[in-house]
Amino acid sequence: MEEHKHTKAEHNHNHFLGKNTELYFSIASGLFLGLGFALSYLLTKTEWVALTCYIFAYFFGGYFITIEAYKKISKGGFDIDFLMIAAAIGAAYIGSWAEGALLLFLFSLGHALEHYAMNKAKKSIEALSDLSPKIALVKKGNQLIETPIESLQIGDTIVIKPNTKIAADGVIITGNSSINQAPITGESMPVDKTAIASLDKLPDFKHIDKKHIAFTGTINGDSTIEVHVLKLSQDSTVARLIKMVSEVETQKSPTQRLTKKFEKWYVPIVLIVVILLCFAYLIIDENFNESLYRAITVLVAASPCALAISTPSAVLSGIARAAQKGVLIKGGKTLEDLGSITTIAFDKTGTLTEGKPKLTNVIALNNFEENEFLQIVLEVESLSNHPLAKAIAKDIKKLHNLSFKGIAKNIEAIQGKGITAAYNNAKVLIGNLKLMQDEGITVKDTVTSRMDSLLQNGHTVMLVALKNEVIGIISVMDTPRQTAKSTLKRLKAIGIKRMIMLTGDHQNVGDAIAKQIGLTEAKGNLLPEDKVTAIKNLLATDGKIAMVGDGVNDAPAMALSTVSVAMGAAGSDVALETADVALMSDKIENLPFVIGLSRASKRIIKENIFISLGVVAILVPVTILGLTNIGVAVLFHEGSTVAVVLNALRLLVYKKHL
Structure with a gap:
């Protein structure tokens, strides 16, 4: 037969x-x-x-x-x-x-x-094709009009009632809810979703924060939400999945x-x-x-x-079986090839790490009170639009229960060095060693040695000075995913011999992450073409290799690998098109399951x-x-x-x- x-x-x-x-x-x-x-x-x-x-x-x-x-x-x-x-x-x-x-x-x-x-x-x-509801409730003024999903247009606003299926891929503009994404991503727990602050300067679908995104066929929780349609029914994640299957x-x-x-x-x-x-x-x-x-x-x-x-x-x-767990495997060749892999190359940012900076160290110096030190940093960084400043302010509020009071003013960014501001009429500087030296502030050897130690371990380090005196050190880092270490341990247990990180970050950052999570080695300072060369070399020495990334930045290297695995592919057209294996959820812990399968x-x-x-x-x-x-x-x-x-x-x- x-x-x-x-x-x-x-x-x-x-x-x-x-x-x-x-x-x-x-x-x-x-x-x-x-x-x-x-x-x-x-x-x-x-x-x-x-x-x-x-x-x-x-x-x-x-x-x-x-x-x-x-x-x-x-x-x-x-x-x-x-x-x-x-x-x-x-x-x-x-x-x-x-x-x-x-x-x-x-x-x-x-x-x-x-x-x-x-x-x-x-x-x-x-069964994915049965996920999509046939009718959507489109909001026109104060009216709700039942519309076949084939007739939905990009830019329509659809209303999703509690415990009903979502009719289109889009961004939530009103309401908060907990959404069951299991049919698309295989996630067992509902995911909390919130409305996006504004539709102005909306990035493309792939780059919108997933907490604002709603996928066709997923199931709304107990709250009514409104979704701004961003994809036509034939282009939705579900439609693309069915076509690929x-x-x-x-x-x-x-x-x-x-x-x-x-x-x-x-x-x-x-x-x-x-x-x-x-x-x-x-x-x-x-x-x-x-x-x-x-x-x-x-x-x-x-x-x-x-x-x-x-x-x-x-x-x-x-x-x-893979599809039941939210993993799309494209054909028998991929299924067989993946089973013979013993070497895996990983992209760093967003794959092994969270992909966003986190506050990692707060060191108050000269007997300066820590909470007062943190309040100064929060007030100044809250005025900045820099991604690192936003991350620092957010984490201080979250981790130390402090709130922004609006005390600082006159913020000024100094390109490549840091920022200055006035805090209670005193000058505050937050930045690198060069900023302090240019402002004539003395930095003790004990402080620079602590800075160097953090830099060696992959942290981005900033000094904080008040009234021409260094009062503390703060550091941020793209931290490893919570599940990365245990995932790599399981991969090693099932016979994956080499696990290599390929990153555009500094070698120190790569080494620090590799040490924390148990990678075999890390290669830093790589441009996209350098990653392609690294994959070529690995293919020459190891025969077969899998490359795990987001399917966008690493597309050339992933295309060259024996098996390419895209993380968080739900909503990403490029990842679904280019990858041999698409992990629909953003969960690296599904990797040992797929290889085992x-x-x-x-x-x-x-x-x-x-x-x-x-x-x-x-x-x-x-x-x-x-x-x-x-x-x-x-x-x-x-x-x-x-x-x-x-x-x-x-x-x-x-x-x-x-």
Whole structure:
């Protein structure tokens, strides 16, 4: 069997019969087969009763297979379905109705299970299309107008009532709420969202703070919110996901491509061998019926049904399981490649770190009271628009429970050095050593050595002076994600040998972060082209490499890597387009799960190929030599087909490294 691409007519045909009809037909075939077996023993003198049961078993077991085979033959192709129909007809011709019915029952069961596995896998992803509500409430003046989501325009304001689905990708402009983003990002906990302060100078969708963003298909909490639409329905994150998932199937894995090539020449060889075996009676001492029986038994034994479905069923199950956790894996090749990775390169900012500066040290000097020192810093920094000043002011308020009183004034920024301001009519300076020296302020050796120590550890350090005297030191740093250290530890535990940070930051910053979170090494001062060179070098030494970044700044390096993994891809068109693996949430802790899943998929693919080829390798010579009958051949051969599908379905419940 292969990945069956159903035509529209076939889809309508199956829809008319019902989506699980194939499985029901297979079960009906099994029931008639069992009834036939029982009646052949109980009613030995009325063989036609058992034969009638077998004929019904043939009908139900062969119905869908015959349709598949006919389609292939009409296009000039002979595949495994054709081999099975030929074997069943041959079995009936030589009077082995029970064996033929058993063959069709088990083969149709394998077929039905394969389609069930495929459909379950596809549906668990394509269920995304059901996420989007069909109608949105558009606010026009004081009116709320029900509008189909296809008719929404960029700039519309939609009202989202409590506990309803969000109808478009956009930015929240009114109200605060807790939103369940699990359908898109896989996050288990609802995420607090707040309205954006203003729509003036709105950055592009990717760069708006995620706490203001609402995604199509996510579920609003207990508060009413209003959303300014920023994407049309066909461009929404959900729509892009569905499109990419439908493309996933066309990207076959290396193993799939290999098995396809194998089947292409293997099936005609089997047909030639079977035809030749029909004439074995001309050479060896047996009659035509015995030669035909042997040929049909070989036909059953040699059909590589299990091989054909071993890889696609595992690939689709793996991709579906990843999607349940908010991870998009683009095709079988990526799934297999990721499983063999032992080296990972990480971007720093926003991947291993929070991506925003945090206040890390507050050191009051000369017995200056800490709270008074912090109040001075808060008053001055609150007047500045510099990102570091904003971060310092925000953290002082949050960590030290201080509030802005508006005491400072006359702030002045000195390019590349810092700021000055008046605080209670006294001059305050906050900046680097050069600022202090230019203003004629003496900085003691003990202070500069403390500064150097912090600089060596990757901090950005500022001195604070009041009335021409240094009164303290403050430092900020892009701090590691809380989960980074534990994630890297888990990656190491599952066999990732090298974990390298590639950053444009100073080498000291890279080294400091690397030391804190347990990276193997860090490479700093890298421009985008330097990152590309670093990836080339790693590919040359390590063979395969994964690159983890945000999919935007690191696009060239990620494109070069064996597998590129984009963080926080929800809402990012570039990340979804360029990355092989997209972590929809901003959670690096999903990485060990994805790598573990791909390894499990790879292992299951290998197990499936071993089972399928192993059974064929044993059965073919045994049946050619006439050492077994058709019933045993059917049982082992079709049993292996059912076994590989059930083995692949295990991936849908994969839970390790969560």
